[in-house]
Amino acid sequence: MPLAQARAICPTLDTRPEDPDGDRAALARLALWCERYTPLAAADPPDGIVLDLTGCAHLWQGGEAALVADLAARLEGAGIAARIAVAGSAAAAWALARAAPQILPPGTEAAALAPLPLGLLRLDARSVAGLRRLGVRRIADLARLPRADLAARFGAAPRARLDQALGRAAEPIPWPHPEAPWREERRFAEPIGTPDPLAAALGLLAGRLCARLAAARLGGQRFVARFARVDGTAQALAVATALPVREAPYLARLLTAQLETVDPGFGVEAMSLDAVTTAPRDPAQARLGDLAESPAETLARTLDTLALRLGTEAMWRPVPVASHVPEHSLGRAAPLAPPPRWMQGPPRPVRLLRRPEPVTAVAPVPDDPPLVFRWRGALHRVRAASGPERIAAEWWRHAGVPEGREEADLVRDYYRVEDSAGGRFWLFRTGRNAGAAGARWFLHGVFG
Numbered sequence: 001m002p003l004a005q006a007r008a009i010c011p012t013l014d015t016r017p018e019d020p021d022g023d024r025a026a027l028a029r030l031a032l033w034c035e036r037y038t039p040l041a042a043a044d045p046p047d048g049i050v051l052d053l054t055g056c057a058h059l060w061q062g063g064e065a066a067l068v069a070d071l072a073a074r075l076e077g078a079g080i081a082a083r084i085a086v087a088g089s090a091a092a093a094w095a096l097a098r099a100a101p102q103i104l105p106p107g108t109e110a111a112a113l114a115p116l117p118l119g120l121l122r123l124d125a126r127s128v129a130g131l132r133r134l135g136v137r138r139i140a141d142l143a144r145l146p147r148a149d150l151a152a153r154f155g156a157a158p159r160a161r162l163d164q165a166l167g168r169a170a171e172p173i174p175w176p177h178p179e180a181p182w183r184e185e186r187r188f189a190e191p192i193g194t195p196d197p198l199a200a201a202l203g204l205l206a207g208r209l210c211a212r213l214a215a216a217r218l219g220g221q222r223f224v225a226r227f228a229r230v231d232g233t234a235q236a237l238a239v240a241t242a243l244p245v246r247e248a249p250y251l252a253r254l255l256t257a258q259l260e261t262v263d264p265g266f267g268v269e270a271m272s273l274d275a276v277t278t279a280p281r282d283p284a285q286a287r288l289g290d291l292a293e294s295p296a297e298t299l300a301r302t303l304d305t306l307a308l309r310l311g312t313e314a315m316w317r318p319v320p321v322a323s324h325v326p327e328h329s330l331g332r333a334a335p336l337a338p339p340p341r342w343m344q345g346p347p348r349p350v351r352l353l354r355r356p357e358p359v360t361a362v363a364p365v366p367d368d369p370p371l372v373f374r375w376r377g378a379l380h381r382v383r384a385a386s387g388p389e390r391i392a393a394e395w396w397r398h399a400g401v402p403e404g405r406e407e408a409d410l411v412r413d414y415y416r417v418e419d420s421a422g423g424r425f426w427l428f429r430t431g432r433n434a435g436a437a438g439a440r441w442f443l444h445g446v447f448g
Helices: 003-009 019-034 063-076 090-099 109-113 125-133 139-145 149-155 159-165 196-215 248-259 297-309
Strands: 039-043 048-053 183-193 217-228 236-247 268-280 318-319 330-333 351-363 374-375 380-393 412-421 426-431 439-444
Touching: 019 351, 048 090, 090 159, 125 149, 125 159, 125 268, 139 159, 139 297, 149 159, 183 196, 183 318, 196 217, 196 248, 196 268, 217 248, 236 248, 236 297, 297 318, 297 351, 374 439, 380 426
Parallel strands: none
Antiparallel strands: 039 048, 183 268, 217 236, 217 268, 318 330, 351 374, 351 439, 374 380, 380 412, 412 426, 426 439
16 A cells, blocks of 8 residues: 555554565575575575475485474574475475465375465466456366366466476476586585595595596586585685596695685585586597607696686687677687687788777878878888778677767778888778768788
């Protein structure tokens, strides 16, 4: 109701300004904290959190009941009111948490949901109103309707929601941290916080993970280790390698080198190691009499060591990009990434300036190359020239003309010129017939 009307009814009403973005952020942080119970926890705005407890309840003495009791006690201690339900499907748990919080035995979803109101299936208001006009008020009433007649009248949504609640159909849930296919985890009976036990646990997880990767003829290129602390927060460290690796001692050494960046707090109660990025790696056969590693592996390990000290962002090499605009034709790639194919086209200068520099040029007619031009105070007389090569803006990547720019500024006519001293330059003209300003000349590169 309007605030004025509410205050007329209750003059002592305490109000706060609504903050939807802050509420969503707080719910996301609470879902992240819930990862202490399961690696799959997702916020369900505006007021819910979904946890996948598959394979997690046996870690608690007392099973699901002990897990739920611990979760409820911690939330109550933090001043958060919660209603918790456990069921065989996320939709059934959602409905029970809002109507009758309980831990549902497997296979009893239909009986538990039957007496609940129809609105707990998360149907849209129009479908609920139409079903109520037909006398369908409970979930049991909906389950008795013929599937074909229901779909013809209300579409596929009511039956699909019912199937999801009963566990007959899968429900997609946007997990913020999807379960990694290459993950190894370990929980500790007592929290650990000193470097030696943490390094030993990392070595154990690396050995298990590398054994699985070797069996699948894969290698990892990016690994993330996570440390769940007893205070409910998590620490993480990541390493990336130039080539796919699956040697456990080498991986453990890379991870241990960054262990000093992890703050264990009052202790770490669980650890996990993920191979986020993997690539095929067939076993290599060494030559007889030469069992040393290949030059590529030696270079890769050197790059990995430098990346630990300098950061992966500092390790890159230039590669061509599929763009005919000179400023966009180069990009960055990993040092040992497969080289892309070079685009075939007109010759380009060895040195390309970071930004085109304006020059003063004299050309006989607008379409001819310049006869003389002045760059950085020096006068150059043109002895030979070729062109023009017209390069326009990439209209399919940039919609419209940028504010403050003329349409003619987005079209360039490039010339390769050679002066009387033998210097070779790459000039372009832009802004032809662009109002009173006329054409302007720039120097964009120097040939070798």
